[in-house]
Amino acid sequence: MKAPDITFVDTAGRPIPKADTGYTGAGAGFGGQMRRWNPRPQTADAALLPSLRAGNARAEDLVRNHGLASNGVQLHVDNVVGHLFRLSYKPRWRMLGISEADARAFSNDVEAAFTEYAEDPINCWVDAERKRTLTMMVREVVATHSTVGEATGTAEWIEGRPGALFNTAIKLVNTHRICNPNNKADSQTLRGGVEVDRFGAARRYWVRGTATNGYGLSNGLGDSWTAVDRETSWGRQQFLHVFEPRGDGQTRGANQFLSVMEQLPQLGKLQQTKLQNAIVNAMYAAVIESELGSEAAMEIIGGGIEHKALTNYMATLADWHEGADIRLNGVKIPHLMPGEQLKFTTSSNADNGFSELETSIIRWIAAGLNVPYEALAKDYSRTTYSSARASMMEGWRYYMGRRKIIASRWASMVFALWLEEALDSGIIRLPRTATRTFWEAKASWCNAEWIGSGRLAIDGLKEVKESILLIESGLSTYEKELAKMGEDYQEIFAQQVREMAERRDAGLPPPSWVKALALAPDQEEPEVAPATA
Structure with missing residues (x-):
């Protein structure tokens, strides 16, 4: 016999609801508003790959046609890379058995040779298409990653180029071309155009060909696929793929616009509707x-x-x-x-709360894209020095993470490919005292830092004083402080030596940084930024 249901009631005879146990976020919520929110637990690939094409296509459309989306990508490019992405080569000399002096001399030779190859603005040998220098290539990589969440390319070996000392070149690959051959369904070993091993490591990439006929009517993709191994049998990288995984077994990158994909188009429609309304009202007097x-x-x-x-x-x-x-x-x-x-009639162009609504939406978008609101909206009208610096510093920390994980990693892979060829061809020679060869200690020989754009100085005087105090107190170095400004300290020091010698030869007194600092007294910060017209 079935036991009767027992219901507890209060003093008024109303049923007492059962209390949620554990985390309230996993319960029904206040008033039961979360009862219908039951998302499925999914792996990273299960959530991403079925909607990868649609999400990336929408993100690219937003970047092409929406000002805020385009500015969001440009902020990444300008703050992560800047106008010059320069190599600061730092071989791990202790692990390689060479002295620090030998490492510095070797570094200078390598930096000079690599810069000549990578930043040649005329021949663009580093690019298989011969359109980009390394800086231009890294800027495009960051822009692509900011749009679709990843960037891809192949390492090419091109012989017979007149005037080229090196055969290594990089061919950027549109991420839409990375897909399963013949559009077959994903499997345990083939997902999103990437063949993986039992641990989830990429082994091979399937690259779809291109079709030049029907531009404007088709997607430009052909009907053939080419398999490109991740690396050769001796370990030389053949396919470059950078993204930041956020889950176990994630195969492809997820673009940042997915979290604000609804708000951006609606904001554009809202602005257009408001503008049309203002125009119509202004037409009739x-x-x-x-x-x-x-x-x-x-x-x-x-x-x-x-x-x-x-x-x-x-x-x-x-x-x-x-x-x-x-x-x-x-x-x-x-x-x-x-x-x-x-x-x-009047123009009836009253704001009616539109500005506040627009600002709220743009702040949401800025949070989703991880960029400062002031920079995204180009609005500094209500910003003080302290709030602007806090916002920019928060953005700077994010940009530095992107520089290390995306831009520097891509540039380091290109540098490793070049250094291997330079050593193999004899153009660059390892120090004689080295105890480990290139292939025995590839990571140590290819260790490098990359200097990109400098940190934005909101108040240059205050930030220079801060740098001086950090150096004088032993909490920082000239190398780190000048890198924040996007400069190489060795180049600055060498130029200062030349300038001081020229001043001495010209009979001019040497510069005094202490006196210059004394001539720049502290300035009080205004509590509120001046109103703009």
Whole structure:
């Protein structure tokens, strides 16, 4: 026999709801508003790969056609890379058995040779298409990653290029071309165009060919696929793929626009609607209202009578208004027909809370793209020095993470490919005292830092003082502080030596940084930024 259900009631006879146990976020929520929110637990690939094409296509469309989306990508490019992405080569000399002095001399030779190859603005040997320098390539990689969450390319070996000392070149690959051959379904070993081993490590990439016919009508993709191994049998990298995985077994990158994909198009529609409303309201300064009865109006507009009656009626009104030429100080005042009324209109372009709504949406978008609101919206009207610096520093920390994980990693892979060829061809030679070869300690020989754009200085005087105090107190170095400004300390020091020698030869006194600092007193920070017109 089934046991009867037992219901507990309060003093008024109302059923007492069962109390949620554990975390309230996993319960029904206040008032039960979370009962219908039951997302499925999924792996990273299960959540991403089925909607990868649609999500990336939408993100690219937003970047092409939406100002905020385009600016969000440009902020990544300018802050992560900047105008020059320069190599700061740092071989791990202790692990390689060479002295620090030998490492510095070797570093100078390698930096000079690599910069000549990578930043050649005329020949662009580093690019298989010969359109980009390394800096241009890394800027494109960061822009692509900011849009679709990943960047891909192949390492090519191109012989017979007149004037080229090296055969290594990089071919950037559109991420849409990385897909399963013949669009077959994903499997345990083939997911999103990537063949993986039992641990989830990429072994091979399937690259779809391109089709030049039908541009404007097709997607530009062909019907053939080429398999590209991740690396050769001796370990030389053949396919470059950078993204930041966020889950176990994730095969492809997820773009940042997915979290704000709904808000961005709606914001554009909201702005366009508001603009159209303002234009329409501004077009009419006055209207004439008529007290014409509804029955008469229906008859005039065609309620059983020919439309010619409406034309005759409007012509009569026009003749009446034209004949009543009454003016006041040169301004014509119409003499209206009986039952008519002149009504002046205003533009009605009141804000009605639009600015606050727009700001709220843009802040949401800035949070989703991990960029400062002020920079994304180009709005500094309500910003003080402290709040602007806090916002920019928060953004700077994020950009430095992106520089290390995306831009520097891509550049380091290109550098490793070049260094291998340079050593193999004899153009660069390892120090004689080295105890480990390139292949025995590839990571140590290819260790490098990359200097990109400098940190934005909101108040240059205060931030220079901060750098001086950090150096003088032993909490930082000239190398780190100048890297924040996007400069190489060795180049700065060498230039200072040359300038001081020239000043001495010209009979000028040496520069005094202490006196310069004394001439720049502290400035009080305004509590509120001045209002803008």
